[in-house]
Amino acid sequence: QTVRDLVKCLSGTFRNHCPGLTETRRDGDHLVLHGSYQMLSYNVKEIADCLSMSPKKVRIIAPYVGGGFGSKLGITHEAVAAAIAAKELQRPVRVVMTRQHVFQTVMRRSETRQRVRLAADATGKLIGLGHEALVSNLPDEDFAEPVTQATEFLYSGENRLLEVKVARISRMTAGSVRAPGEAVGMQVLEAAMDELAEAVGIDPVELRKRNMPDKVPVEGTPYSSRMLAEALDQGASAFGWDQRNAKPCQRREGEWWIGMGMASAARVNMLVDAEARVTLKADGTALVETDQTDIGTGSYAILGQIAGEMLGLPIDRVKVMLGDTSLPAGAGSGGSFGAISTGSAVMRACEDIRKRIAKALDCDAEDLDIKDGVASAGDDSRALTDLLDGKDFAETGSIKPGKTAKDYSQASYGAFFAEVAVNAFTGETRVRRMTGAFGFGRVLNAKTARSQCLGGMVWGIGSALTEELAFDLRDGHLVNHDLAEYHVPAHADVPAIEVILLEERDAAASPLQAKGVGELGICGAAGSIANAIYNACGVRLRSFPMTLDKVIEQLPDPFAKVA
Known part of the structure; x- marks a missing residue:
């Protein structure tokens, strides 16, 4: 089929049946893909390879994935078709698959x-x-x-x-x-x-x-x-x-x-490579950013609570942003490694922020205690907002497998x-x-x-x-x-x-x-x-x-x- 025939097919009767939905748009020579994917840092490279593009010109947004269980680990037909159609039409294109389409186009588990x-x-x-x-x-x-x-x-x-x-x-x-x-x-x-x-x-x-x-x-x-x-x-x-x-x-x-x-x-x-950025803001709130996804496993909650505990903030003072490849590359959701890998990256970022807080409080990081937005060391206690003095403390943490893996x-x-x-x-x-x-x-x-x-x-x-x-x-x-x-x-x-x-x-x-x-x-x-x-x-x-x-x-x- 020609690309136009494909576009005509994709824009037909599937639109109102919604088990699987992907939408793409072209911003000049950049591709933006909204879809339901588990492993964004890998998915960017996959679709860039399919389209002969630089991964730097591809952005995938998947803040809420829904059930994955492996079926959304990789890029499949509908995303590539939507991207080709978006380029041809120079407008956003949405592909919607019926339940039957999903069953027959995503991966299966092998019989044994x-x-x-x-x-x-x-x-x-x-x-x-x-x-x-x-x-x-x-x-x-x-x-x-x-x-x-x-x-x-x-x-x-x-x-x-x-x-x-x-x-x-x-x-x-x-x-x-x-x-x-x-x-x-x-x-x-x-x-x-x-x-x-x-x-x-x-x-x-x-x-x-x-x-x-x-x-x-x-x-x-x-x-x-x-x-x-x-x-x-x-x-x-x-x-x-x-x-x-x-x-x-x-x-x-x-x-x-x-x-x-x-x-x-x-x-x-398994522990895999992961990065996360944590920002302790001047107003005493924290922001966690990574392209880690949440497939219902609780990534939002867990990463937020790690940052909250490390920085002495209640969970309602911590905002977590996930599922966007413009953010640091997390582990993704698969292999049961998301929480421990990206969570460890969040912990590392918070450790660096704690060192900066300790320096502002003129104490060793080991002596620092932070609770309910107040940093303490010995008899000295000060609100985080005072220590920050109108500035944000931002750090990016990373983790890689080490010797213990072997x-x-x-x-x-x-x-x-x-x-x-x-x-x-x-x-x-x-x-x-x-x-x-x-x-x-x-x-x-x-x-x-x-x-x-x-x-x-x-x-x-x-x-x-x-x-x-x-x-x-x-x-x-x-x-x-x-x-x-x-x-x-x-x-x-x-x-x-x-x-x-x-x-x-x-x-x-x-x-x-x-x-x-x-x-x-x-x-x-x-x-x-x-x-x-x-x-x-x-x-x-x-x-x-x-x-x-x-x-x-x-x-x-x-x-x-x-x-």
């Missing part, structure tokens, strides 16, 4: 075929561990779902085989979806660990505790911190794991089999516990309750962290029971490309969920002593539900999602009495 082999001695100690995966992507794509990412460091076993192979197929691009690797790899590994626990006659929680190595197997790298045992113990206690009967088909309520299952959680921790294995850990009911006649599974216990370094904001864990566990329910992309095998097109046919958990599918946050500090993970949490809540969650299904009705499935048509084929006699 996994083979897990576990060998243990009589005490349940792993002596052999094999985890092989087959994933897919387009012929020219570099990304491969890192299925074995957590298997490398989670459990012991000196004899190991970890492998990921890529099948080249013509479907939508496969890429990073929330918790790439662990989200799909952990649920399979944890289901296999449940089978091992039954085979050796050891409680599943105890089996995992017996197989926690002191250092990363093979590599010998020490762990920066590791709260897995604490998560297993506290989660089990809060959930009432001691009430579980290890033998399947032992509890029946009317037409429902009831069972319990559990799984470990693990997600790698010297330590860094990850967040947790444990899931689930109770399910399986209908003895239909095979329908209902999750009745879930508990998750998580350790991820310093908790920066308990409300937003808990929300992330809740969301991950809800997605775990979907991964276990309903969510699946269906492709037409004749031509590879996606069949269930809307929320009528792609089934995510609704309110009625989500039970009472308990989240336990385990406080710790991890000095190697980040200057804030915090680790990522955004993706941890999904890593292994579906495995706990799969294990609960087996405990309930004796059906051991090895295919996700565990829909009722798969369960019903193996159900025991619904009229049989409980043994």
